Amino acid sequence: MQAEFRQKLGNYQAAPTDNLWDKIELSLDKEEALVYKNRFRVYSRLAAACLLLLLAFSAVLIPKELRHLQEESAEMATTQKPAANGNSNAPAPQQTENMVPETAIASSPKTSENALLPSEKTARAYSGTESAETAKQLALNTGTAQNANAENEFTSKNAAAEKTVAFNATKVRPQASQPGNAASGAPQNAMLSAAKTAPAGIPASETVAKVTEISTPEVTIAAISEPINATRSAAPETANAHQESAAASKTAPSPTTLTAQHASVAAAFQNPMTTAEAPGVSKASTFTSQNHSVSLKKAKFKPLPFLKLNNPELPKAEQGKSILPDSNLLATIPVPENLTETETKEKKTSQSGKWLLALAYSGSRFEAGMRLANQVVAQPNASLISQQQQAENIAQYEEAIREFNQETRPGYSQGGALQVAYKLTKNWLLQSGFRYFRNQAQTASHYAFSTREVTNTGIGSGLPTQQHAPQTVLETVLENSFDPDKTQILNTPENKTSYVFQQIGVPVNLRYQTNGKTLYYFGAAGFTMNLLTTAAIETKHEQTVYTNSRTKDEAATMSSAPQEQAFRNWLPAVGLQTGVGYQLSQHWQLEMALEGEQYLKPLIQAERTAGAKQKNPRSVGASLKLGYSF
Amino acid sequence: MRIFRKKSVSEAEMIQGCAAGNREMQKLLYERFAATMKGVCLRYSKTSFEAEDIMHDAFLKVFKNIDKFKGDCPLEGWVRRITINTALSHLRSRLHKTEASETDELVEIAEPETAFSTFAAEELMELVRSLQPKYQAVFNLFAIEGYSYKEISEMLNVPEVTCRSHYLRARNMLREMVEKSNKIYHEKIS
Structure with a gap:
């Protein structure tokens, strides 16, 4: 029997149907496509993961302060409006508050040539700071370009310090308006700047004195540009500078110098980032301190971070001395009226949008x-x-x-969804909620x-x-x-x-969104647990x-x-x-x-x-x- | 006028072409073994559709794994083995559908030899395909393919004694079917 079957069926052949090869070919094509599809899927997932990582890192690594400052600078640049030119007549103190030179730092060739401190004193003044080398370079090369370069070297790190300096300078201004102390002949701005650049080891007064000896009225402008570079130095130097500036300001010279002083103080007041961003404008400025006439423009002063004064490092630097000027000086400090309001508004805005409640409708294949x-x-x-x-x-x-x-x-x-989102940071949100899908x-x-x-029983069974x-x-x-x-x-x-x-489900998504004021873009990735309630x-x-x-x-x-x-x-x-x-x-x-969802288990x-x-x-x-x- | 002749392709070239994904070579291999493999598949299936399903899956496996073919055995034997394995995996998926398991006791009944020689190959094929899947598999593997009980037990993952029992049952069923059809035939004649 065995032999019989083996003989007859062992080599039994039957013709397959004609379309079998077509089916096999189709399956082979599908398999090939699947390989490419899988490969594409892997690459696309990798790309998505990289993108998410990039977004995450960008959100974490870019300091908030820098972004804030950039926004401020941008706002400042847009809100500047041309105003009546200032001249040798010193403007009233109230006007001076809102008047700044056309450029934050006047770097016209003439001014720069004379203003830059050629000696090593400047370099010395820079020593001990992060920008010592830059300072040396500035001291040796008295060209205009260095000025601009030095300005361009600003980073967000010294932004806070600049504000402090600016603030100190502002405080100096009203005092400087006192006439009759022009004996020294050197503009107090130079002293102010020099004092600011004074390293911790060198008494600021010494620096001021030296600077005063060699300074000319033209120093004023450059003297501002330098300390800005030097603001990387720690807060103590700034604090010292503040005191020395206050002292120096008492030697305020003639009314003509005063105008320049106003301009320079205002220049110091202005965020140097703006100037750094547009060095060309800076060079083309009409600011000429030689003639003691300053082209002024109205500008909206941004709220100053008064908290800088509360820096815990400041009292140490003062070595027992008060970091604040006398009460008269403080009383004359011009404070923008809307300062606290703006800050409060910002605070409110940042707090008001923490939660988001949303209703969504989705259509899908x-x-x-x-x-x-x-x-x-x-x-x-x-x-x-x-x-x-x-x-x-x-x-x-x-x-x-x-x-x-x-x-x-x-x-x-x-389907529809009721979503709740919580703002983790400015850009990141965590979303959850409840959704129904058909x-x-x-x-x-x-x-x-x-x-x-x-039926198997009774009549008619079967x-x-x-x-x-x-x-x-x-x-x-x-x-x-x-x-x-x-x-x-x-x-x-x-x-x-x-x-x-x-089905009903509970999604949990992590979402990133841009900071647009009216239009914004977002991307989210997450996980959903669905419960199948009905299958019909x-x-x-x-x-x-x-x-x-x-x-x-x-x-x-x-x-x-x-x-x-x-x-x-x-x-x-x-x-x-x-x-x-x-x-x-x-x-x-x-x-x-647009949304896509991939289930992790078959239906x-x-x-x-x-x-x-x-x-x-x-x-x-x-x-x-x-x-x-x- | 040039005369185009179909270039004869050696087995090695065909294997190489299939491994490279050359569709023409794959078709050539299919055409060479399709009829034989259909015969094999028919023995392990109940319907022609099922046989073609098995064949479809088997050839996909062949093309997918042909780069692993070392040439130490004939290509036909290798393709046949893949086809049989595919058929067995199809069979396994159906096994849970069959009736309750029977005892694996040996049922060796000495019966007179039934004459199968009068049956044509197609008729024998129909008889084999009418067997229950597990008996069908064991009968095919033992009686036709020539595997030993030990090999079959490894292939089907069942004890050797079960294989033996299944083979004997299959043989008895075939005999019964032949006798029944003979009886019907004689009744019709008479």
């Missing part, structure tokens, strides 16, 4: 990823004729399954399955007495109700089957209208293997979102976003009945969101 496989075989004990029939039924069943796998398309899915997929099918129920409503292939597979002997396969005209999956399969036949809507619970009870639930309850997913937002008002904002849980080649669902869509920040 949901790919369910359901893949079915035949698990049914013919019953071997049946007769040969019955077996033939069974084989035909199974073949049609397999064809229906193949049709389902190929023809199931994503349907339009929609996902949908569709199949154009040509098959329906009907199972005859047979006759078909009841017929179930036709089932879709998905229902038949999930309920494992296909019997090759009993199930009737109905070849129907094309009818659409909808699979509706309703709805069909509508062209001729006989019927609806099969069966929830997963019903399906589970009908299933021959009730221990295995048809659909998965918990569906974790990861998502990406990017979009643009529009600030409607102070509190209201409207956002539009069908009953892999034993449906097949193990399930895919994870995914969706791509857009959303519209109205938010309220408070």
Whole structure:
């Protein structure tokens, strides 16, 4: 018997169907595409991760202060307006408050040549500071370019110190307006600047004296540019400088010098970053201290950081002396009236937008990823004729399954969400909330399955007495109700089957958004835990209208293997979102976003009945969101 | 006028081409072994559709792993082995669908030899395909492919004694089926 079978069946050959090679070729193409797709997916994820990292680092590494200063500088530059020129007549103190030279640092060739301290004293004054080398270079090369370069060397590190210097200079100004102390002939600004540059080890008064000896009225301008470079030095020097400046200011010379002094003080007052950003403008300035006439412009003084005076390092530097000038001097300090208001407003603004409550509507294409496989075989004990029939039924069943796998398309899915976001930093937000989604997929099918129920007792036993409503292939597979002997396969005209999956979820997203005032852009990545509440399969036949809507619970009870639930309850997913937002008002904002979600587990849980080649669902869509920040 | 002749491709070239993903070479390999493998698949399946499904998966595996073919055995044997393994994995996925497990006791019944020689290959094929999957697999592997019980037990991951039992049951079933069909045939004649 064995030999008989081996002889006849060992080399048995049968011609495969014509389209088998086409199918194999298609599968090979798909596999190749999948390889490229996977590779692309890996690269795209890497790119996204890099982008997120870059954004995160940029948010952390760029100091807030620098950004703040840049904003201030930009604002300052835009708010400067041309005003009446100042001349040798000293303006009234109130006017002087708002008057600054056209450029913060006048660096016209003449001025620079004379103003730069040529001796090593300047270098000495710089010694012990971070910019010692720059100072030396400045001292040796008295050209204009150095001035500009020195200004350009400013970084955000010395921005705070500059303000302190500027503040000190401001305090000096009213005192300088006292006439009759012009005996020294050197402008007090020079002294002021020199004092500022004095290192800790050298008494400031000495420096001032030396500077005074060699200074000319033209020194005024350069003298300001230098100390700005020197402001990298620690606070003690600044504090010393302040005192010395105050002292020096008492030697304020003639009214003409006074004007220059005002200009220089105001120049020191102005944020040098502005000048550093536009050195060309600086050089083209009309500021000429030789004639003691200064072209002045109105400028809006930015609020000064008075907190600088509260720097804990200052009292130490004073070595027991008070860091504040006398009360008269303080009384004359011009303080912008809106200073505290502005600060308070900023504080309020930063605090008011911490929370965001939003309502969102989303529309998307949901790919369910359901893949079915035949698990049914013919019953071997049946007769040969019955077996033939069974084989035909199974073949049609397999064809229906193949049709389902190929023809199931994503349907339009929609959902809503209530979101709450908390602003972690200026740009980063943590989002969460609650969402509801009604996902949908569709199949154009040509098959329906009907199972005859047979009564086994009483009259008419063995006759078909009841017929179930036709089932879709998905229902038949999930309920494992296909019997090759009993199930009737109905070849129907094309009818659409909808699979509706309703789910609720809780997303947690980390979001980055830009700082635009009206328009801003954002990107978010996060995780969502979804709970499938309902899964329904709805069909509508062209001729006989019927609806099969069966929830997963019903399906589970009908299933021959009730221990295995048809659909998965918990569906974790990861998502990406990017979009643009529009600030409607102070509190209201409207956002539009593109979003994609990849589920981490397949929808069908009953892999034993449906097949193990399930895919994870995914969706791509857009959303519209109205938010309220408070 | 130039006459184009189909260039004969050696087996090595074909393997090399398939490994490089050359679609023409892959088709050539398919055409060379398709009929034989369809015969193998038919023996392990219930329907022609299923046989083609197995064949489809088997050829995909062949093309995917052909770079691992070292040439130490004939290519046909290697392809056949992959096809059989694929068929067995299909069979395993169906096994849980079959009826409750039967006892693995040996059922050796001495019965007179049934004459299978009168049956054509197609008829024998139908008989084999009508067997339950587990018997079908063991019968195919033992009686037709020539594997030993030990090898079959390793391939199917079942005890050797179970394989033996399944083979004997398959043989008895085949005999019964032949006798039944003979009986029907004689009744019709009479």
